Amino acid sequence: xxxxxxxxxxxxxxxxxxxxxxxxxxxxxxxxxxxxxxxxxxxxxxxxxxxxxxxxxxxxxxxxxxxxxxxxxxxxxxxxxxxxxxxxxxxxxxxxxxxxxxxxxxxxxxxxxxxxxxxxxxxxxxxxxxxxxxxxxxxxxxxxxxxxxxxxxxxxxxxxxxxxxxxxxxxxxxxxxxxxxxxxxxxxxxxxxxxxxxxxxxxxxxxxxxxxxxxxxxxxxxxxxxxxxxxxxxxxxxxxxxxxxxxxxxxxxxxxxxxxxxxxxxxxxxxxxxxxxxxxxxxxxxxxxx
Amino acid sequence: xxxxxxxxxxxxxxxxxxxxxxxxxxxxxxxxxxxxxxxxxxxxxxxxxxxxxxxxxxxxxxxxxxxxxxxxxxxxxxxxxxxxxxxxxxxxxxxxxxxxxxxxxxxxxxxxxxxxxxxxxxxxxxxxxxxxxxxxxxxxxxxxxxxxxxxxxxxxxxxxxxxxxxxxxxxxxxxxxxxxxxxxxxxxxxxxxxxxxxxxxxxxxxxxxxxxxxxxxxxxxxxxxxxxxxxxxxxxxxxxxxxxxxxxxxxxxxxxxxxxxxxxxxxxxxxxxxxxxxxxxxxxxxxxxxxxxxxxxxxxxxxxxxxxxxxxxxxxxxxxxxxxxxxxxxxxxxxxxxxx
Ligand SMILES: Cc1cc2nc3c(=O)[nH]c(=O)nc-3n(C[C@H](O)[C@H](O)[C@H](O)COP(=O)(O)OP(=O)(O)OC[C@H]3O[C@@H](n4cnc5c(N)ncnc54)[C@H](O)[C@@H]3O)c2cc1C
Ligand SMILES: Nc1ncnc2c1ncn2[C@@H]1O[C@H](COP(=O)(O)O)[C@@H](O)[C@H]1O
Numbered sequence: 140x141x142x143x144x145x146x147x148x149x150x151x152x153x154x155x156x157x158x159x160x161x162x163x164x165x166x167x168x169x170x171x172x173x174x175x176x177x178x179x180x181x182x183x184x185x186x187x188x189x190x191x192x193x194x195x196x197x198x199x200x201x202x203x204x205x206x207x208x209x210x211x212x213x214x215x216x217x218x219x220x221x222x223x224x225x226x227x228x229x230x231x232x233x234x235x236x237x238x239x240x241x242x243x244x245x246x247x248x249x250x251x252x253x254x255x256x257x258x259x260x261x262x263x264x265x266x267x268x269x270x271x272x273x274x275x276x277x278x279x280x281x282x283x284x285x286x287x288x289x290x291x292x293x294x295x296x297x298x299x300x301x302x303x304x305x306x307x308x309x310x311x312x313x314x315x316x317x318x319x320x321x322x323x324x325x326x327x328x329x330x331x332x333x334x335x336x337x338x339x340x341x342x343x344x345x346x347x348x349x350x351x352x353x354x355x356x357x358x359x360x361x362x363x364x365x366x367x368x369x370x371x372x373x374x375x376x377x378x379x380x381x382x383x384x385x386x387x388x389x390x391x392x393x394x395x396x397x398x399x400x401x402x403x404x405x406x407x408x409x410x411x412x413x414x415x416x417x418x419x420x421x422x423x424x425x426x427x428x429x
Numbered sequence: 430x431x432x433x434x435x436x437x438x439x440x441x442x443x444x445x446x447x448x449x450x451x452x453x454x455x456x457x458x459x460x461x462x463x464x465x466x467x468x469x470x471x472x473x474x475x476x477x478x479x480x481x482x483x484x485x486x487x488x489x490x491x492x493x494x495x496x497x498x499x500x501x502x503x504x505x506x507x508x509x510x511x512x513x514x515x516x517x518x519x520x521x522x523x524x525x526x527x528x529x530x531x532x533x534x535x536x537x538x539x540x541x542x543x544x545x546x547x548x549x550x551x552x553x554x555x556x557x558x559x560x561x562x563x564x565x566x567x568x569x570x571x572x573x574x575x576x577x578x579x580x581x582x583x584x585x586x587x588x589x590x591x592x593x594x595x596x597x598x599x600x601x602x603x604x605x606x607x608x609x610x611x612x613x614x615x616x617x618x619x620x621x622x623x624x625x626x627x628x629x630x631x632x633x634x635x636x637x638x639x640x641x642x643x644x645x646x647x648x649x650x651x652x653x654x655x656x657x658x659x660x661x662x663x664x665x666x667x668x669x670x671x672x673x674x675x676x677x678x679x680x681x682x683x684x685x686x687x688x689x690x691x692x693x694x695x696x697x698x699x700x701x702x703x704x705x706x707x708x709x710x711x712x713x714x715x716x717x718x719x720x721x722x723x724x725x726x727x728x729x730x731x732x733x734x735x736x737x738x739x740x741x742x743x744x745x746x747x748x749x750x751x752x753x754x755x756x757x758x759x760x761x762x763x764x765x766x767x768x769x
Contacts (some may be wrong), residue, residue, distance in 0.1 A: 159544045165551045242540060260529050267577075268700055269548045269739050272534035274504075278540035284504055300635065305529045308639035310501070314632045389545030389591040391560060393572070396583045402743045405732075410751030412759060418731075418747060420761040427729060428651060429768040 142198040142296060143251055144188045147260035147276070148181035148217060150210040175209065177216055180261030182329035184322040188259050189221045189330065191294050199223040203248050205233060208347040214368050218340045219332035220302070224365075226252075227345055230372040232380055237388035238267075242275035244383060247376040249280060257306060258319040260285055273321035283314045285325040345370050432466040433487075435591065436511060438530050439500065441639060443477035448526035448600040453486035455553060455603040458462055458525055460487075462555050463569055465521060465691060468492060470514060474500035474508050480616055487608030494619045497629055501637055502530050505629035508537045512591035513624045515542060520593040522571050524553075527597035545588030546595040547573035549699055551602055551624050551722045554621060558587055571596065576699050576718045583718065601614075601647045601723075644678070644694045645700040651677030651708045654724070657684035658713020658734065659753050665690050667757040668712060680704065682714045698723035712753045716741025733757075 152173035186238035192198040202217040202225030204210050228248050236244065249258055258280070263270035270286075277284035285301050292300040292311060300313045316332075342359060345368045349356055360366055366423045373380060381387060408414040423429040435456045437449040453469065460467040466489040471479055474497050494510050503577055511534065515523065524539075525531035527549050538547035543669055552574040558567040570587045571594040577584035588594040613678060646652060653672040654667075659665050672679045681691040683698060697704055699719040709727035716732075716739055724730075732745035733756050742748040749756055 270532050274536035275540035278537045311636040312634050389588045390586050393587045394585040405745050406747045408749045410756050415759040416763040
């Protein structure tokens with residue numbers, strides 16, 4: 140039995156480049172309007188998985204990502220960096236899922252990959268900063284969780300020892316396997332793409348993506364079946380639709396407000412000496428400083 | 430039934446963490462508005478006189494779980510105790526600190542109870558709701574308010590149908606307020622074998638190094654905060670100089686932290702610290718909603734920015750248009766010349 144590591148990686152809108160049309164009227168994110176990237180801490184998670192793979196003979200790294208069809212990019216990107224394969228969880232019925240519904244779907248997919256030894260996720264995704272999906276997935280799988288992992292101190296087929304990064308310190312903990320680990324941004328950065336893997340897998344596609352290709356891939360895929368990226372739908376996961384999407388999400392967005400700032404009465408100053416000197420004198424005489 | 434719970438974190442000295450006391454202060458107001466009891470769950474070992482610590486905040490019932498293996502915190506036993514207690518008590522609302530403990534525990538609890546959870550709330554209120562489709566009315570829900578995704582957006586999140594309504598809040602967001610020095614509640618010791626199982630102890634802590642908080646921007650009266658516009662470490666040194674001469678602390682925006690200009694412990698905002706100083710000097714900070722959430726209650730705000738249109742200027746009492754690198758040395762110079 141091989142040692143199986145499942146990595147949870149998410150494609151996220153790049154919150155550093157957010158425009159005005161970022162939210163839809165129903166309060167969910169308008170992903171189409173934003174550049175999509177590999178969630179940064181999920182790259183740290185992938186690196187930790189690849190590192191563990193290098194320590195354990197016959198270990199394999201499988202990526203799971205849930206999202207729209209274009210999230211297949213995450214799986215390709217992971218394979219270019221050394222992952223052995225991946226599955227895209229995609230279905231319109233997942234749309235509008237909060238963290239509880241998301242972790243339900245992900246946990247079903249992980250169970251399909253049983254027996255597994257480790258599930259590794261990022262600490263949090265930059266679109267919501269919730270850091271909930273990891274622990275919630277662990278709960279649904281009924282396995283222990285180690286959050287904020289920074290370093291693997293040791294690992295074998297039975298247990299793993301992890302250094303965790305806390306607010307004001309560090310902790311070293313040991314857990315039996317299977318377990319779920321969430322990885323902190325202070326963990327080692329992900330290794331780059333390998334040219335060899337890039338060449339070998341650049342034509343890897345999901346069925347949905349193949350339908351949009353102009354070029355006919357049929358022959359190539361008969362010769363190289365490993366290029367096929369599998370998609371899993373609600374039906375494949377035997378999921379209860381009531382527990383997915385908006386109906387499976389206990390949190391609802393009641394209201395979204397665009398904050399319009401009222402201009403306070405501000406004293407406008409320049410960088411001229413007299414302005415700055417005047418300000419400092421005022422602050423001193425009002426006993427705000429000094 | 431009909432209560433509001435606060436999970437109280439205990440530190441190395443057996444004392445309840447500030448963030449939990451802040452949540453009790455807020456929780457009491459919410460509980461009073463709803464006319465329900467406020468209860469605390471405290472899990473640990475060698476906890477210092479818990480009744481004296483908590484009653485002044487108006488805690489009606491303390492649920493105490495004490496055992497050697499319950500400190501330091503590990504996820505599984507704490508989660509088991511909280512989940513089982515909540516199954517019995519069916520609270521309306523449950524609040525956790527958005528700390529490394531709270532953010533590890535709350536999602537595990539929410540998942541086990543299949544409840545909604547909102548992380549990093551900047552404000553909590555009670556309000557009603559009418560469901561659009563069904564016209565169903567909900568009264569007295571917890572509004573979990575937080576800046577959402579990107580830009581200038583504040584989202585109000587509700588959990589109409591699941592209980593408890595769970596939220597995490599960062600340290601410093603809620604004000605610490607004593608309810609009554611003479612208030613007395615009840616103490617209940619939990620019989621532990623009913624709430625947790627042997628298997629919960631499969632994760633072992635081998636080593637632990639926790640430092641005392643070194644940087645205290647939360648308590649500072651004057652804060653000189655730097656953003657991405659400060660640009661370089663050299664310019665950041667100017668902030669430290671100014672802070673030193675006028676007796677303040679240095680704070681930062683997330684963009685400055687991400688750019689490696691300054692330590693994460695100094696981050697101010699929704700995912701950092703919330704501050705309420707006498708004076709806040711924002712240097713090269715644009716004033717994104719997540720940043721403002723942590724500083725807009727400052728008594729006086731000075732913005733130094735080369736963009737007259739920066740949003741931060743709108744909430745500033747003084748706006749200096751220009752370069753941080755030119756202006757800070759002048760402030761230092763004129764302060765020294767004019768103060769005794
Ligand atoms: C979920 C989430 C949580 C977040 N939490 C936080 C948080 O807790 N705290 C936080 O701060 N941010 C947070 N952010 C990020 C926030 O949205 C902004 O990106 C961030 O606050 C911007 O930082 P900034 O103002 O320093 O940088 P910028 O927005 O890049 O602004 C730089 C400013 O400097 C000015 N400038 C440039 N050069 C000069 C110069 N030489 N002299 C003077 N002025 C100059 C520019 O005009 C500009 O106004 C969060 C974001 C998300 C999505
Ligand atoms: N849709 C998703 N697909 C795969 N992994 C996810 C997804 N959503 C969340 N995760 C994982 O859970 C972590 C925490 O996400 P969040 O709770 O959204 O902050 C991320 O870093 C990912 O590893």
